[in-house]
Amino acid sequence: MTKDFFQQKAGNYEQDEKRVNNVENIANSILKSYTFHKSMQIMDFGSGTGLLLEKIAPFVGKITAVDISDSMNKELEAKRNRLGCRLEILEMDLSKTKLDKKFDGIISSMTMHHVEDIPTMLYNFNEMLNENGILAIADLDEEDGSFHTEDTGVFHFGFDRKKFLTSAKDAGFKNLKITSASVACKPHGKYPIFLLTGIK
Numbered sequence: 001m002t003k004d005f006f007q008q009k010a011g012n013y014e015q016d017e018k019r020v021n022n023v024e025n026i027a028n029s030i031l032k033s034y035t036f037h038k039s040m041q042i043m044d045f046g047s048g049t050g051l052l053l054e055k056i057a058p059f060v061g062k063i064t065a066v067d068i069s070d071s072m073n074k075e076l077e078a079k080r081n082r083l084g085c086r087l088e089i090l091e092m093d094l095s096k097t098k099l100d101k102k103f104d105g106i107i108s109s110m111t112m113h114h115v116e117d118i119p120t121m122l123y124n125f126n127e128m129l130n131e132n133g134i135l136a137i138a139d140l141d142e143e144d145g146s147f148h149t150e151d152t153g154v155f156h157f158g159f160d161r162k163k164f165l166t167s168a169k170d171a172g173f174k175n176l177k178i179t180s181a182s183v184a185c186k187p188h189g190k191y192p193i194f195l196l197t198g199i200k
């Protein structure tokens, strides 16, 4: 069985106001970068309790939430009737299992640092998108390893923006841009967050 790294965190995940604010900033940056339509079906990779997707939901038709954590998915399930669009929740490890579906967009917040093989994941994202499908990934800039104080299955202490963009380019994405989306504030430090956007 796969370990649920978020089992102890899921129930009070949204009680951290700074975390909620951070994801809200990310959602606002994504909404500024793209015009969404009700005809769109998108995927949120590492959807967690749905902090990101609930902000995008009013503007799209359907969101497929992909997350490996049963406890985080249960928190999201409880929000289903309050979301502004249809919701599908898939409990799976997307780094191990391929998802044979196509989307008009893929969004993700604070999840890529949990993925070991970034180039392969970006390539798989490209394969999962329809032509001109949009990509919006937010995550930590390079940090010193102090961001996580508990083991939640971390493979990267943030990312170098240039290298991350190059991996997305190599995976087949065009119109790539990286901007600053937020700063995650913790009692022990401040951690800048980037947003990568691009289209297939």
Ligand SMILES: C[S@@+](CC[C@H](N)C(=O)[O-])C[C@H]1O[C@@H](n2cnc3c(N)ncnc32)[C@H](O)[C@@H]1O
Residues within 6 Å of the ligand: 006, 023, 045, 046, 047, 048, 049, 050, 051, 052, 066, 067, 068, 069, 072, 092, 093, 094, 095, 096, 108, 109, 110, 111, 114, 115
């Ligand atoms: C830090 S949380 C971010 C949750 C949400 N996107 C947010 O910004 O609040 C990372 C989430 O990614 C999920 N996750 C990590 N690796 C994953 C994988 N390989 N496949 C699917 N979900 C994964 C975790 O279970 C967790 O819910």
